[in-house]
Amino acid sequence: MLYESIKxxxxxxxxxxxxxxxxxxxxxxxxxxAELLHALDEVENGPARALILTGAGRAFCAGMDLQALQDFxxxxxxxxxxxxxxxxxLFHRLYAFPKPTVAAVNGAAVAGGCGLATLxxxxxxxxxxxxxxxxxxxxxxxxxxxxxxxxxxxxxRARDLLLSGRIFGAAEAHAMGMVNxxxxxxxxxxxxxxxxxxxxxxxxxxxxxxxxxxxxFSEEEIHRETELAIADSARARTTADFREGLAAxxxxxxxxxxxx
Numbered sequence: 001m002l003y004e005s006i007k008x009x010x011x012x013x014x015x016x017x018x019x020x021x022x023x024x025x026x027x028x029x030x031x032x033x034a035e036l037l038h039a040l041d042e043v044e045n046g047p048a049r050a051l052i053l054t055g056a057g058r059a060f061c062a063g064m065d066l067q068a069l070q071d072f073x074x075x076x077x078x079x080x081x082x083x084x085x086x087x088x089x090l091f092h093r094l095y096a097f098p099k100p101t102v103a104a105v106n107g108a109a110v111a112g113g114c115g116l117a118t119l120x121x122x123x124x125x126x127x128x129x130x131x132x133x134x135x136x137x138x139x140x141x142x143x144x145x146x147x148x149x150x151x152x153x154x155x156x157r158a159r160d161l162l163l164s165g166r167i168f169g170a171a172e173a174h175a176m177g178m179v180n181x182x183x184x185x186x187x188x189x190x191x192x193x194x195x196x197x198x199x200x201x202x203x204x205x206x207x208x209x210x211x212x213x214x215x216x217f218s219e220e221e222i223h224r225e226t227e228l229a230i231a232d233s234a235r236a237r238t239t240a241d242f243r244e245g246l247a248a249x250x251x252x253x254x255x256x257x258x259x260x
Contacts, residue, residue, distance in 0.1 A: 001042070005032040007056075008039045013200035014193060015048035022057035027065040028112050030083075033090050040093050049200035049207075051097065052192045053120060054104035060129065061113025070246065080234035087112065088144045088226050088233075095119045095148060095222075096215050098208045100199040104192040105129045106185065110167070115145040118152060118178045121211075124192055125170040126185045131178065132167040139245025139255065141236045143229035147222055152178055 007018040017039050019026035043051050055061055064087075094101065094116065103120035110132045117123055117131065133142040133149065142149075142162050150158045153176045161168070173179040183191050199207065236242055240258040248255035 001035070001038050003035050003039065005029065006035050006039060008042065010043075010046060010048050012197075013047070013049045014052060014196040015043040015046065015050070016052040016054065016193075017043070018054050018056050019061055020056040021065075022059075024065055025059035025062035025108065026055045026057065026113070027062045028087075029065040030086075032065075033086055036090055037093060040097060044098060048099070049204055050100045050102065050196035052102045052104055052189075052196050053094075053116065054189065054192070055106050057107070059107040059113075060103075060105045060109040061116055062108060063111025063113050063134070070250070077234065077238070080237050081230060084144065084230045084233040088230055091115055091119055091144055091148070092222070092226065096211075098211055099204075100196070100207055100211075102192050102196050102199075104188050105131075105170075105179070106188060110134050111142070112145070115148070118173075119145075119148055122181075122195060123173075123179045124181045124183055124188060124195070125173065125179045126188055127170055127182055128185075129170040129173075129179075130167050131169070131173050132165065133162050134165045134167070136163065136165040137245070138249045139236075139239065139241035139243070139257070141232060143233040143236065144226070146229060147225040151218065152176075 005021050007020050009016045017036070019032070021027060021029070021032065101120040101122070103117045103123045105117045105123060105125035107128065108130045109117040110130070111134050114131050114133055133145065135142040146158065146162055149162060153161070157176060170179055170182050174182055181191065244258055245255050
């Protein structure tokens with residue numbers, strides 16, 4: 001497949017996927033989501049034994065693309081559900097990926113981008129990296145990632161992050177266990193490659209079985225919670241608050257919530 005919004009590189013036993021919509025701060029578009037899913041299939045079926053996910057330019061991933069958000073306003077219920085399921089599929093595909101994954105967070109990772117950064121097995125970040133589940137700021141909800149966030153940081157901290165929509169830094173993410181290591185920018189990718197290569201030296205069967213076992217501990221709950229999240233995510237996109245939040249964001253003004 002010819003990739004346009006990502007770059008896939010395979011070097012010996014390590015694959016690197018780079019998000020490269022730099023003019024959009026690597027925001028997720030429908031095309032990028034499709035390319036990421038295809039790339040994950042290619043890596044799974046290929047010779048590489050570990051995967052690195054990173055971003056080009058000054059951001060890791062700024063969440064959903066603004067144009068995609070605008071499209072939500074004219075979609076019917078079935079389309080909204082299908083779109084939510086597409087994003088949920090990407091999150092779960094990364095979370096359940098059978099080979100070890102390493103996120104190298106080179107800058108801002110917000111909303112869906114924060115999900116991509118923290119759903120990898122290992123998350124490395126530069127000191128300047130920022131994180132946040134900012135959906136509530138635009139009248140939306142962080143439904144599709146909420147199940148994973150609770151498992152990573154516990155319910156009390158998850159409520160703080162998901163309800164406040166606040167931006168937090170790499171040091172706080174590290175303290176919460178969402179980031180494994182903080183590295184200077186010049187060492188981020190080299191450390192990610194070192195870690196990926198060390199994982200690739202392990203028994204592939206043992207790693208895959210271990211990841212499968214960890215997944216099975218919560219697989220049924222995650223599936224049930226994801227279905228609830230898909231429904232609520234689609235429903236949230238039909239509200240007046242979402243329409244106002246999106247308009248305010250695009251117009252760079254404070255929202256005037258109708259509270260519907």
